[in-house]
Amino acid sequence: QEAAPKAEAAAKPNVVILATGGTIAGAGASAANSATYTAAKVGIDQLIAGVPELSQLANVRGEQVMQIASESITNDNLLQLGRRVAELADSKDVDGIVITHGTDTLEETAYFLNLVEKTDKPIIVVGSMRPGTAMSADGMLNLYNAVAVAGSKDARGKGVLVTMNDEIQSGRDVSKMMNIKTEAFKSPWGPLGMVVEGNSYWFRLPAKRHTMDSEFDIKDIKSLPNVGIAYSYGNVDDTAYKALAKDGAKAIIHVGTGNGSVSSRVVPALQELRKDGVQIIRSSHVNNGGFVLRNAEQPDDKNDWIVAHDLNPQKARILAMVGLTKTQDSKELQRMFWEY
Numbered sequence: 001q002e003a004a005p006k007a008e009a010a011a012k013p014n015v016v017i018l019a020t021g022g023t024i025a026g027a028g029a030s031a032a033n034s035a036t037y038t039a040a041k042v043g044i045d046q047l048i049a050g051v052p053e054l055s056q057l058a059n060v061r062g063e064q065v066m067q068i069a070s071e072s073i074t075n076d077n078l079l080q081l082g083r084r085v086a087e088l089a090d091s092k093d094v095d096g097i098v099i100t101h102g103t104d105t106l107e108e109t110a111y112f113l114n115l116v117e118k119t120d121k122p123i124i125v126v127g128s129m130r131p132g133t134a135m136s137a138d139g140m141l142n143l144y145n146a147v148a149v150a151g152s153k154d155a156r157g158k159g160v161l162v163t164m165n166d167e168i169q170s171g172r173d174v175s176k177m178m179n180i181k182t183e184a185f186k187s188p189w190g191p192l193g194m195v196v197e198g199n200s201y202w203f204r205l206p207a208k209r210h211t212m213d214s215e216f217d218i219k220d221i222k223s224l225p226n227v228g229i230a231y232s233y234g235n236v237d238d239t240a241y242k243a244l245a246k247d248g249a250k251a252i253i254h255v256g257t258g259n260g261s262v263s264s265r266v267v268p269a270l271q272e273l274r275k276d277g278v279q280i281i282r283s284s285h286v287n288n289g290g291f292v293l294r295n296a297e298q299p300d301d302k303n304d305w306i307v308a309h310d311l312n313p314q315k316a317r318i319l320a321m322v323g324l325t326k327t328q329d330s331k332e333l334q335r336m337f338w339e340y
């Protein structure tokens with residue numbers, strides 16, 4: 001249950017940190033700049049040197065995979081990162097992998113890796129809400145916790161994890177729910193555990209398929225298809241949906257109101273697009289986690305639409321892209337939305 005860093009000191013685990021940028025690698029003009037700064041500035045060697053205590057937890061080495069703010073991450077970036085994670089996971093001298101990442105799309109990358117990495121070795125995605133140059137910066141402790149969990153035996157087989165604000169979250173469930181607090185990352189279903197002074201305390205396990213139990217494998221994925229997201233609101237019309245389809249979207253994530261409901265002004269266009277072969281996936285924009293049910297609000301069986309269930313729109317996009325690399329069948333895709 002507890003990973004004891006001191007007891008493991010005799011045979012320290014080998015942890016690789018893959019750096020991608022974000023605020024955890026950010027720098028501001030003064031210590032008072034907690035929110036105004038430039039992301040993706042500091043290299044991985046400097047980040048590791050800034051937390052000498054990491055060496056008490058593990059034999060740590062770093063690799064700079066990219067240096068970007070995560071709002072600019074592309075599908076190619078995701079594939080590049082995923083392939084490097086798989087190579088390292090296959091390596092006998094690697095016990096755990098940490099990925100430092102901007103927080104804006106951290107939840108998407110964590111979910112993607114959770115779906116496609118065929119390993120039970122711990123994979124931890126971590127970021128920070130304040131740059132290292134700011135007062136009360138949170139990156140050092142978040143990184144320390146990430147390395148502690150990555151090197152611990154009891155994190156194995158639990159899927160991709162996220163360590164922010166002392167919590168251990170499932171990469172599948174976690175989402176950035178608030179963008180100015182260090183308490184930014186939450187899951188609608190709660191954290192899996194806590195990490196305190198390098199020790200992990202677990203309370204629950206993910207119920208959805210992931211990593212070793214997943215039917216997806218990064219090694220089989222050559223490219224990811226075009227999947228777009230269209231946001232709904234009162235007085236919405238079908239312009240965005242049609243434009244996404246015209247641009248070649250294979251699936252459109254409908255960011256619906258409430259239970260993924262669809263405005264009467266939009267329904268006919270979505271029925272038409274489905275007839276043209278575009279997959280229509282209903283998700284919800286409610287803030288603390290949507291829960292979209294099949295054939296509630298809309299007749300999904302009749303329309304041949306899919307529901308994202310509890311996945312938020314950005315996570316639904318990730319699963320749709322990965323699922324579409326395997327099947328074009330809406331029933332198969334719906335099965336995936338229940339199982340992952």
Ligand SMILES: NC(=O)CC[C@H](N)C(=O)O
Pocket residue numbers: 021022023024039068069070071101102103104105127128129130
């Ligand atoms: N807190 C952050 O990491 C946000 C910085 C930046 N927008 C990014 O996601 O990379």
